[in-house]
Amino acid sequence: MAIDRFTGEHSIAFIRVEQLFDLARRNSLWYMAFGIACCAIEGLMSASGPRFDFDRMGVFFRASPRQADVMIVAGTVNKKMAETVKTLYDQMPEPKWVVAMGACACTGGPFREYPNVVLGVDQIVPVDVYIPGCPPRPESVQYGFMQLQDKIKKQTEDRLAARRDSH
Amino acid sequence: MTDARDIATEAGMLAPEGTHHPGLPPAGIRRAPEGVDGLTTEHLIINMGPQHPSTHGVLRMIVEMDGEEIVSAEASIGYLHRGIEKLAEHRQYNALGTLMDRGDYVSGIHGELASALAVEKLMEIAIPAKADYLRVLLSEINRIASHLVWFGTFGLDTGAMGQFLYAMRDRENLVDILEGITGARMMFNYVRPGGVLADLPAGMAAKILEFCSGFDKYIEEHHDLLGGNEIFQHRVKGIGAIDRDTALAFGLSGANLRGSGVAFDVRRERPYAAYGEMEFDVPVGSTGDSWDRYMVRMEEMRQSNRMIRQCLEGMPEGDFTAKVPRVLRPPEGEVYAAVESSRGETGIHLVSQGGDTPYRFHYKAPSLYALQALEEILPGHLLADVVMIIGSTDIMLGEIDR
Numbered sequence: 282m283a284i285d286r287f288t289g290e291h292s293i294a295f296i297r298v299e300q301l302f303d304l305a306r307r308n309s310l311w312y313m314a315f316g317i318a319c320c321a322i323e324g325l326m327s328a329s330g331p332r333f334d335f336d337r338m339g340v341f342f343r344a345s346p347r348q349a350d351v352m353i354v355a356g357t358v359n360k361k362m363a364e365t366v367k368t369l370y371d372q373m374p375e376p377k378w379v380v381a382m383g384a385c386a387c388t389g390g391p392f393r394e395y396p397n398v399v400l401g402v403d404q405i406v407p408v409d410v411y412i413p414g415c416p417p418r419p420e421s422v423q424y425g426f427m428q429l430q431d432k433i434k435k436q437t438e439d440r441l442a443a444r445r446d447s448h
Numbered sequence: 449m450t451d452a453r454d455i456a457t458e459a460g461m462l463a464p465e466g467t468h469h470p471g472l473p474p475a476g477i478r479r480a481p482e483g484v485d486g487l488t489t490e491h492l493i494i495n496m497g498p499q500h501p502s503t504h505g506v507l508r509m510i511v512e513m514d515g516e517e518i519v520s521a522e523a524s525i526g527y528l529h530r531g532i533e534k535l536a537e538h539r540q541y542n543a544l545g546t547l548m549d550r551g552d553y554v555s556g557i558h559g560e561l562a563s564a565l566a567v568e569k570l571m572e573i574a575i576p577a578k579a580d581y582l583r584v585l586l587s588e589i590n591r592i593a594s595h596l597v598w599f600g601t602f603g604l605d606t607g608a609m610g611q612f613l614y615a616m617r618d619r620e621n622l623v624d625i626l627e628g629i630t631g632a633r634m635m636f637n638y639v640r641p642g643g644v645l646a647d648l649p650a651g652m653a654a655k656i657l658e659f660c661s662g663f664d665k666y667i668e669e670h671h672d673l674l675g676g677n678e679i680f681q682h683r684v685k686g687i688g689a690i691d692r693d694t695a696l697a698f699g700l701s702g703a704n705l706r707g708s709g710v711a712f713d714v715r716r717e718r719p720y721a722a723y724g725e726m727e728f729d730v731p732v733g734s735t736g737d738s739w740d741r742y743m744v745r746m747e748e749m750r751q752s753n754r755m756i757r758q759c760l761e762g763m764p765e766g767d768f769t770a771k772v773p774r775v776l777r778p779p780e781g782e783v784y785a786a787v788e789s790s791r792g793e794t795g796i797h798l799v800s801q802g803g804d805t806p807y808r809f810h811y812k813a814p815s816l817y818a819l820q821a822l823e824e825i826l827p828g829h830l831l832a833d834v835v836m837i838i839g840s841t842d843i844m845l846g847e848i849d850r
Contacts, residue, residue, distance in 0.1 A: 315499050317506055318528055318846055319553035319634060322597065327623075330616030346499070362506060362527045365498050391546065394538070395531035416634055 303437040306350065306376065307430040313349035314342040315369065318356025320383040320416040325355060333419040340426055346372040351429070353422075354402045357385035357392055363405050370406040378433075380425055381408045384415040391415065491519060494831065498527045504601065504838060505845030507819075513831060521826040521834070523819055528849035536809035541567045541776040542641055544809070548796075549635045551811060552847040555594040557586045558789030559847075560639040565720055565785035566796040567641040570778040577764040579643035580722040585759040586629065586638060587721070587787070588752040589656070592663070593622040594790035595749050598842045602742070603674050605839035606683045611674045618666055621659055628652055641776055643769025653760050663753050671746055684738040688837035690825055691736055698821040701814045702792025703744045704841050708736030714788035725762065726755050738840035745842070777804050791815050791842055813847035 296304075316325045328335045329342055343349045346369045358366055370379065381402050384390030389400040402408060409432060412425040497508035506527035512520045532547045539547060544567070548559030561583055568575065600615035623633050628649055630638040638645045674680055690700070695708035705712055713730045715723040731747035733740025778800045786795035792814025799808035818841040826834060 313499075319550055321505070322554060323634060326597070326600075327616065327620070330620065331613050332617070332620045357528065357530050359527070359529055361529065362498065365527070369499055391550065392530040392532075392535065395535055398530055418633060 297441065299437055299441065303433055307433040308339040310340050310351050310378070310426060310429065311343045311349050312340060312351040312353050312380075313346050313369065313373070314344050315346075315352060316355050317358065317362065318385065320355035320386070323355075323416045323419055324353055324382045324412075324422045327419045328422055333423065335423065335426070338423075338426065346370075347374065349373055350376070351378045351380060351426075352406070353380045353382050354386040354406075354408075355382045355416075357390065358399045358402050358405070359397045360399060361397075363399050366402065367405050378409045378429055379406050380410045380412065380422075380429065382412045382422060382425070383417055384413060387411045387413060496834065497524075500835075504843060506849075507838070507843070507845055509834065509838075511826070511831065511834060516830050518827050518829050518831065518834070521823050523823060525819070525845070525848055528845050530850065532850040533809050533811055536811075537806055539806075540804050541778065541806070544806070545637050545639060546635070548811070549637060550846065551813070551850060552789060552791065552794065552815075552844050553634060554597050554844060555590050555790040556634060556636050557583075557590040557639060558787050558794055560636065561587060561721070562785055562787045562789070562794050562796045563798075564639045564641045565787065566783050566798040567776060567778060569783045569785050570781055570798060570800055571641070571776065573642055573770055573772060575643060575721075575770055576767045577722070578647075578766045579768050579770070581759050581763050582644045582648070582768060583639055583721040584723060584726065585656075585756060585763075586626070586636075586644075588755045588759070589622055589625060591752045591790050592749050592756075593619050593626070595745050595752075596622070598745060598790075598839075599670060599674070602836075602839040602842075603680070605835045606680055608674060608677065608680060611670060614666070614670060614673065618663065618670075621662075625652070625656055625659060628655070640769065640772075642772035643767070645769075647768045648763075653763075656756060656760060660753055660757055663749075667746065667749055667753070675742065675746065681739070683833075683836055684742060684840065686735070687738050687829065687833050688825055688840055689735055689737040690821060694821065694824060695736060698824070699817045700792065700821055701817065702788065702790070703741055703748060704792065704814075704818050704821075706731060707733035707741035707744045709734055714786050714793050718786065720785070720787060722759070726758055728755055738837060741840045741842075775804050777802065782808075786812070789814065791844060791847070792818070794847075811847070811850055813844075813850065815841075815843040815845075816848045818843050819848055 314325060325342065327333055352370060352373060381387050385392060386402045389398050392398045393400055399405065410425045410429050412421050414421055492513045494511045494513055496511060498506040508524040510522045510524060511518055532551055536544055536547055544563040545560035548563045549556040551559050596615040596619040600612035603611040627633050629652060630636040690708050692708050692710060695705050695710060709732055711730050711732045716730055728751045731744045733744050780800055780802050782799040784795055784797045786793050794814060795812035797810035798806055801807040822841065826837060
């Protein structure tokens, strides 16, 4: 930070490019509009609705995986759906994150006895944040996104620290 | 205009009727009937879903296009199959509501009520009057909440955004009420065999009445905002018409059937809970197009609001649940119980062979019938109308796939 000569305010920030990118990334986590089941009403619709309004923390939906940063897996994934989930994940550009929302996406939930149900979406795609609940409240989803932001921040710091140590 | 499919069939280009297998692309892919009217057209197969922002869940439509016009449409379902019917065979009777909540997840109370009614019919349990009123109250609150989700997303399907925010604003108030009564925002597990989980908490009646008086005004605002929009009217009027005979032949129910001019409402024809004592009108459309279905659902919200007031006024004193054993063991037999859910006649066919779990549990999902009718009504429309017509039938993939 540097003090502006005229206004006396902090106006110039010295920051590594990586940190700048991560600052931007974690404040514009656009998720893919991909509701599978019940959790979609809470995690995607209520979340973008007026009360919870995730838009204020930069979290907003995009209709295409090509434009999305985060995939919220909101619902039960069965074996017919698994292939699609994997394809959509592969279509997302790097860097990308996955939020497993609700009991079904975490472990199979109330349907885990049924052989057609995938026991947690982490068997198909790597998951960054697990949000428990059936369904989780929108507040839980918001907390999940805050955890994801912390994770992104920490990833950069760890990377920079590792590079510093190696010199 | 000559039907391209007829031409292609005559030219021997298409597979004969009945030989097409689901999962494969529809017959006629990339085949050009040549030399008709000096023009060559090539059919194009467009795949919509299962990830599509407007298909209301994980529906996959395979649409065969001739230019901009739909020649045939085929729905591929099963992307949300979780085996609710099979799992129910391994659940105790008072745990069936938990599964039904996750069937039609936007109107959970109706699913719970259907399964509870089936068990009560089988065991011949007498329900206290207060429980009946609470069931009607919660059903109607949930119906408005469900219709508001439909209203918001139907507007999104036609390209409008504003009404979604207003609908979600009202829905959050309703969800607060539901949460206050049942303890959950979506998965209530409130209606149990024998009655309901809990009485209204103190001060809740006043809160509901406050919502009701506000909603009288808001519903007109919603209607003006979306239904008063001329672009919206052009998008929906005369589009996706289901005539009376088709609607009956496909076994539609709920607003989809009433939009086609058949005044059938389970609440009126086979009253359950306290619906026999309620005063309400059954709105009916005339031509069965998307506009009629829209108007029927808007009127249903007004009628639900009316019934909520009646429930609170006529709420009897007494217990909210009958005395039922902790583990229910109905006698042998089979029953069918149906309720009017937000999407139509949700029915439960329950077969018991004694014991504490059902032998067979069939879930009659109204959306499945509406989906089948879609394949009939979509040909002849434009691709841009597909999403709108799917939205107008208000199908819920959770209960279609189960």
